[in-house]
Amino acid sequence: MIKNLFFGLAFCCIIASCGTKTSDPTLRDFNFLPVKGIRYEEVKRRFSDGLSFNRDGFMQEPSWIVEIVAEDSILAYSPQKKIMQGFHLHYDHGNVYNFAEEWFKVKHISKDSLVLQRVQVDAKVIAKDIRSDVNMTFYAQNYIKNTLKKEASTLQKPTKADTIFIRKRSEEVNKNPDSAYAGRIPVQFMPTTKFASVEKISTVNKLIQRTAAYDYMFPQYKIVINKAYKDFAHQFSLVVDPNGNGKVKNVYGVMPEDVDSKRKVIQALCDYYLKNRFKIIPGETLGIPHNSEITLTLVGKTF
Incomplete structure (x- = not known):
């Protein structure tokens, strides 16, 4: 009985983000330290269908620049202040992190790229709607410059598929004056x-x-x-x-x-x-x- 109580308490601690997996980065699915000091620039932000726009016209515009400082610290570019600003990188659970007042689920980390799913958290629960249907892809600035030999602004442009989608939506709505x-x-x-x-x-x-x-x-x-x-x-x-x-x-x-x-x-x-x-x-x-x-x-x- 005592043994069952012990495991029950341990499970509750993990759910509450206070267990071993929270405090020990080596036990998480992803570890940020191997990419410490690499500056990443967001090159695309897409819905799960691969498009930058939804049917209402909302556009996912890539604009973030981030750099890992430590396992629990990150720099993010502030367009308002035009500086890289420091934030606490708070690990919650299940590859979900919070920084800059936003929630993200880590999907991929390498020295060349980083993929985050931007999620909406309501009352500690991830909303299962369009607000959490956003993937942000970052490339390391060195990778963009030396391997791809392109400007980040070029990679950030809407795609041909986006143009086809917008043209089709325009034809649809223009048929009805309301x-x-x-x-x-x-x-x-x-x-x-x-x-x-x-x-x-x-x-x-x-x-x-x-x-x-x-x-x-x-x-x-x-x-x-x-x-x-x-x-x-x-x-x-x-x-x-x-x-x-x-x-x-x-x-x-x-x-x-x-x-x-x-x-x-x-x-x-x-x-x-x-x-x-x-x-x-x-x-x-x-x-x-x-x-x-x-x-x-x-x-x-x-x-």
Whole structure:
């Protein structure tokens, strides 16, 4: 009985990341010390289907640079500070590590390359959805320069398969004026008169894990029309087609029974003011324009 209790306690310690496998790196599946001091640059970040994009337009963009300092320490490049910043490399369990406030599952380590699966951990459980369906491939900088004889920026470019996928998705959504997916380069409004202005609103919020991707996945704008025929303010979603034409889709802040009539009013405002006071450049991905949806606050002022 005592023997069974002992093994039960030992098992609990392993699960809680406090057992032998946590404290002794030689007992783990991967050991970082043999690659200590090697600087790796991320060359591709793909979903399990091998593509850089999903159907909603979200792009996995390779951007990390890392270097192992010790078994429990790592350097990672900070684009904001433009320096290699030190982080604790915390081992959890099952080849899962945490650093820079992110969780990763180690899939491969060698002197030439490193493959990490970026995973989403919710309440200490790895989410089994698209958030954990991301593989990051790193090559050692020496390997890129001396063996591949290429620039990392060349290796980071989207592939031919990505282009084929985006072209197919564009054909699909462009057939339906209510259908859309996010443009990697969002819609652009270029005022053609001093009586109109536009502001692109950023919704990035690190505290709630809202990354920079939100700004192109869910673009928001505020447009102000001066010298309007009357004062008005409306918030709505707009699908902008490859020709720069906009169709009002959803209207916010009105009673359900008023949605249809309000949509007609807003559509008329868009057809007049947006077309006459802006050059509208549609959203695009890999140089391919396509239907994309934006949220727009349209304000009219008589003065």
